[in-house]
Amino acid sequence: MPRINTAFARLSPSYLFSEIASRVRAAQEGHPERPVISLGIGDVSQPLVPAVLEALHKATDEMGSAATFRGYGPEQGYAFLREAILAHDFTARGIALDADEIFISDGAKSDIGNFQELFAQDAVIAVTDPVYPVYVDSNAMSDRCGECADGRWSRILYLPCTAENGFEPDLPDGRPDVIYLCSPNNPTGTVLSRKALERWVDYARENEAFILFDAAYESFIADPGQPRSIYEIEGADEVAVEFRSFSKTAGFTGLRCGYAVVPRKLKAPAGSGMMSLHDMWFRRQSTKYNGCPYIVQRAAEAVFSPAGQAQIGHVLNIYRSTAAVMRQRLAAMGLRVFGGVHSPYVWVQTPGGMKSWDLFDLLLHEAAVVCTPGSGFGASGEGYVRMTAFNSRENTLAALERMSAVL
Amino acid sequence: MPRINTAFARLSPSYLFSEIASRVRAAQEGHPERPVISLGIGDVSQPLVPAVLEALHKATDEMGSAATFRGYGPEQGYAFLREAILAHDFTARGIALDADEIFISDGAKSDIGNFQELFAQDAVIAVTDPVYPVYVDSNAMSDRCGECADGRWSRILYLPCTAENGFEPDLPDGRPDVIYLCSPNNPTGTVLSRKALERWVDYARENEAFILFDAAYESFIADPGQPRSIYEIEGADEVAVEFRSFSKTAGFTGLRCGYAVVPRKLKAPAGSGMMSLHDMWFRRQSTKYNGCPYIVQRAAEAVFSPAGQAQIGHVLNIYRSTAAVMRQRLAAMGLRVFGGVHSPYVWVQTPGGMKSWDLFDLLLHEAAVVCTPGSGFGASGEGYVRMTAFNSRENTLAALERMSAVL
Structure with missing residues (x-):
């Protein structure tokens, strides 16, 4: 038989974001009436700027x-x-x-x-x-x-x-x-x-x-x-x-x-x-x-x-101010919040020692909000989730509202 | 010292096309008055079609x-x-x-x-x-x-x-x-x-x-x-x-x-x-x-x-007919010619048992034409050069003219 690279067999079965995508798909199919809001994968939402x-x-x-x-x-x-x-x-x-x-x-x-x-x-x-x-x-x-x-x-x-x-x-x-x-x-x-x-x-x-x-x-x-x-x-x-x-x-x-x-x-x-x-x-x-x-x-x-710099500066400020609102509102829910100042990522400690994937599933099923389980990034990420400031202000505010109802 | 991948040290020092590019640059700098025509690297010359x-x-x-x-x-x-x-x-x-x-x-x-x-x-x-x-x-x-x-x-x-x-x-x-x-x-x-x-x-x-x-x-x-x-x-x-x-x-x-x-x-x-x-x-x-x-x-x-297919069909026919002309003219110079029918590449046996790089250098310096030395593709490519049909009809005809003067 041909000799293949068996190191692949030792990898965990799925790339983190593929696993999240598949859980989100399943949840969305179960509840098509309430669109899931993703604060999960770090993908931007603002269109390309005019200079580009x-x-x-x-x-x-x-x-x-x-x-x-x-x-x-x-x-x-x-x-x-x-x-x-x-x-x-x-x-x-x-x-x-x-x-x-x-x-x-x-x-x-x-x-x-x-x-x-x-x-x-x-x-x-x-x-x-x-x-x-x-x-x-x-x-x-x-x-x-x-x-x-x-x-x-x-x-x-x-x-x-x-x-x-x-x-x-x-x-x-x-x-x-x-x-x-x-x-x-x-x-x-x-x-x-x-x-x-x-x-x-x-x-x-x-x-x-x-x-x-x-x-x-x-x-x-x-x-x-x-x-x-x-x-x-x-x-x-x-x-x-x-x-x-x-x-x-x-x-x-x-x-x-x-x-x-x-x-x-x-x-x-x-x-x-x-x-x-x-x-x-x-x-x-x-x-x-x-x-x-x-x-x-x-x-x-x-x-x-010069035009490009001004235009992307404006877009970056949108994400920065979204991150600031996230930090504030999440803290107001009693959560410990890190990052989000020099970064679009907010790192949130789970409440009451909850596991990362448990908080992920809770937010997905109860609030229709997607975050990224910290444990997916390594053992020391257990007990945290990552949220990103890349969604629109409107969606992010709606997600925070939904979360405050279940947390 | 950090352990690096020493397999790189066993590679031949340069990628074939980089070596060709550097010889061509040197030749062109020596004779700026006669632009080199490349039948070397397999790069297309026709612009993108309207549908694309x-x-x-x-x-x-x-x-x-x-x-x-x-x-x-x-x-x-x-x-x-x-x-x-x-x-x-x-x-x-x-x-x-x-x-x-x-x-x-x-x-x-x-x-x-x-x-x-x-x-x-x-x-x-x-x-x-x-x-x-x-x-x-x-x-x-x-x-x-x-x-x-x-x-x-x-x-x-x-x-x-x-x-x-x-x-x-x-x-x-x-x-x-x-x-x-x-x-x-x-x-x-x-x-x-x-x-x-x-x-x-x-x-x-x-x-x-x-x-x-x-x-x-x-x-x-x-x-x-x-x-x-x-x-x-x-x-x-x-x-x-x-x-x-x-x-x-x-x-x-x-x-x-x-x-x-x-x-x-x-x-x-x-x-x-x-x-x-x-x-x-x-x-x-x-x-x-x-x-x-x-x-x-x-x-x-x-x-x-449908429009895209028609348009690329037209472009492919340009390259095909160029290949046909190359086959014909090179054969008329007494060279043994292969390929060029189902392919944009014409594979030419060097005359008189000449080495591939010697014919490359001869064509570059005497005719200002670039081909690719067959030996660059492996030991059995020695004694051949590759020419491509991707340049314009006009340039290709000029290159063939120049070659027939020196071969």
Whole structure:
């Protein structure tokens, strides 16, 4: 019989969001008269902004004429977009990088899921707990995580983040090769301070580990003194890869564009010499990927125009003020609430030590409201649920109203 | 030091097309007065057809209104596109499949590059030689191929395809777990007959191997009796995965859309039970990929409309007639020419036993024409070059004129 990758058989049977979707479908079919309101999956609801739409139409027209048609693009993405990202997201914040260190992709999920291919099979990864499931599952598919029992893999170093430690992970006990950090955090909605980031960069440099820094939610950071990129920390460009996305920044969840920053200084031994992670990622991407659509790269470029910035700023403020209302109303129901200030995610402790999935089922069946069970993000997420500020103000207020009737 | 994937160090230093691009850049910079004409990389030149442009504009407008905005799509792709593909590409040809067995993606290159993740580390792959480099390199990155010497990996079964065997590979000597087949073939432009396909399907069933069938060029098949899908062969749905693309069919190289067909019948042992490749691929894609843009899926759907079909038919005929002219003129120069009938690729034997890269350099420097060296596709490609019919008629005629002056 053909030999297949049996590591897949050790994965939990279903991806968290697929499981939620299937429970929601069943509940909705049972009660078609009351539409379920989702504060669950982190998907945006506001339409694309006019500057982005205009760029899409214009680039589409270019694709209709032989003189301006674009086929395969440059493997790393078009220079016009890499330069715009460099200027706006890095140079403007005093960060020295090169446009050549930026790789455009179809989204941060793909990049983060694929990046583990660059590490050895026996590399040890460390993840905060709770954690975005893609970090763990992508490594488990590569058979890097050992055995799974009670939701914990034997070869992963877990760094618990709970109310007790203020959601700031302790340094690991063992020695990881790769540390996944996400700030503003998915799912807890909390943010790592400059001091905490410095501690991690110093740790990675001293212990010769790489940091994979997921900054997909950086546009929600409200405090101007808070770092928005890990490269604002000295020495980070020797140890850290950063992942960014237009999904939450500019509503691109259905349009698909993100980017990875892989500085040239990131190196590790291979055979008799040193290999550059930048060169490895370039090779990986040019072999297994063919670039983000030209029209989408033009749309992403438009996000950085003055009009684009003003328009997405307006949309981000809608989500931010929804998050503020959620925090307030949930607290008024007597719940302990975290996150939601520098993040679209509100992390809610379940009342009376209830299990995450029990609160999920209660809210789904009694209030027709969808949240995400914290335990789906890891053992330390048990006893919490995640709610997002991405639904419309109207729907969110209705959901809060329904919840206050059952909680 | 962090442990990285040292298999990358064993890859040849550069992806074939990157190497070509860098030689071409250097040659063009040396002679800016004579623009190089590329018959090299297989990129289309005709603009997107009106039906596709119209669908892109319409879907873009939908993304601009909250009522019709689409965020994250279904993991496998939208049903409207999977149903259109099923009806047009399969049901219409008498093939029984389910829309749920079709997975929409950003292109066949990504799918083929990623699909090897589903096989065991010690799985043995068989490839025809010459071969599209992605099959080999993606497996080599997963450290599945052993050591590389003189362009040959120790754990790969190579199946030579040359003028001597009419470009029909013999069955392998060893026992492969996975067989990569591509028809119409990239790079040779030749096509596997129904009989040859039957032989491979029978072999795979008897020997319990999987076939990964790359049908990216099926729209170029001119003979109505020739299978366009491997599922036209009985039993193929028990052993074969098929990869398709809108890139060459409808000029989507810069728009990015393709699909994989993974029938539910494909199974292999894992632990105490059997695992379905369909479920594994669903899990892989929903964990590491977030779907093809909604607007691009609408564009792909438009390819199947009556207007879309007529319009792409016209474009395909342009490329077909260019291929016919190339065949004729190259033969008139005394060259042995293969392919180019059911394919946009013409496979040309070098004159006088010249090496592939030597003919490449000669044509680049003396004629300012770019081809692709056959040896870049594998040892049995030595002594050939690949030329494509994707450039404009005008440019192609000019290139042929230039070539006839130096050959």
